[in-house]
Each structure stands twice: as structure tokens, then as C-alpha cells.
Amino acid sequence: AYAKAFPQEAAEFTRRMKGEMPSDFDAKANEFIAKLQANPAKIASRKASQNAIEAFGPLLPEFLGGSADLAPSNLTLWSGSKPINEDAAGNYIHYGVREFGMTAIANGIALHGGFLPYTSTFLMFVEYARNAVRMAALMKQRQVMVYTHDS
Template identity: 95%
Template sequence: MRKKPGQAKEAAWNEKFAAYAKAFPQEAAEYTRRMKGEMPADFDAKANEFIAKLQANPAKIASRKASQNAIEAFGPLLPEFLGGSADLAPSNLTIWSGSKAINEDTAGKLHPLRRA
């Protein structure tokens, strides 16, 4: 039966993660938050602040520029945020100031695709 090997592997992983959490509590908490699909603690307040700022001073800009502004605002709040548009990124404005490319040189590092 396959259930027992899976349980053993999960138990081993849980043991390793517990050791990791002891050595790196902040990183483990961040990993757990992301795996649970939870937003960062300050996300609602920061998002509402950004939205209120936009509503107080509406801009007449292209939708791709508005999208880039949103990416600039939300990217730093969501380390797991990723996306990309390859060679079109410069023209559709999906590159933001904190973006990092993923390529063969970043394997094994915590770099999302192009932190959108």
C-alpha cells in the first residue's frame, strides 16, 4: 500500500521543516503564510492606503501604466508575487523596480519568475 511510504516521507519532511523553523523562524513563518494562502499582516492597510491615494488624485493614464503603478505598489507587499511577459515587458510595463529575472543562474534561489 502506498499510504505508509507517503506518511513516512511526510513525517521526515515535517521533522526537517521543524529544524529549519528553529534555525530560521522568520523564513519558516513566511513560508507557512504563503503555503496557507494568507496575505501579509499589513497588506489590507497598505492596499487601502494605496487605493485611497489613487482615489484622492485620479490620473488620466494608459491602462498599462496604471497596471505598472499597481505592480510597483503591491510588489513590495507580496514577496511571492510573480509574473512576466518576456520580451514584451518593456512595452507593456510589467517590469517594476524590484523585479528580478529567473534564469539558469538563479536556480535554487528564492527568486520568483520576474517578481512581476
């Protein structure tokens, strides 16, 4: 009934739950990568990851994530970021200083399906998230973990 009433939304829901990328993602990602290769820039790795998030975020409506209280430093806020609030709309989670909780939440989001979670913190703080990172690896979870400079 839902698929008949809302065919586009049902197709998008099915794509996301299957873990498939949008049909044009590969072409657009390759175009972005080719531009970078043609004109390499000497930038900090955290700026490079911000550029990637900025390029891929608009292509992936399922991209959902945030940072452990370090967004201004690890550059995970992008132009399409909308903080999640009471109405659950949005795509950016302000986790606060809780690297383990952030990564464990991303594990749960990945296990549920339908979203591509990303998390970010300084490289040295991965120690706080280690058990959740290990579980994500053991479960072969589909998520992006951005670890930036060592403060």
C-alpha cells in the first residue's frame, strides 16, 4: 500500500535499507576524485576530510553523524548540516565529550540500517572509543570514522 501511494519514497527507503548507494554516486565520486588528482592541494588532513564530507554529503541523504564536541576543530560540520533536535529532523548529532557513546550510537544506527553514520574526534581520543570501534570492525559495520590530527 505504501509503495503504491508513495513510489519514490518507497524506492528510496528500499535502497537505503539494502545499503545501496544512489545510482549516480560512483560517477559523481569519481569526478570529485579526478578533480583532486588533477589539482592536488597541500592541506591538512582534517580539511581534506571536510572537503570529502562537503562533496559526498549532498549525494547521500542517508549520511548522518557528528562529532564528540570537537566539530570546529575536526571540521565535520558541512554546509548541509542540520542539528538534530526535538522533532528528530536533521542530520548532525552534537554528541558532547563522549567518544565511546558516540561510536556505540553509530554502531546502533548502522545495525538498524537506512543510514550511513559518521563520527569524528581527534586521533588521540580514539582510545576512549576503542571498544566500540572494535565492535564495529568485528560486526563489519558500514560507517565512517573520521579521526583527525593528534592534538
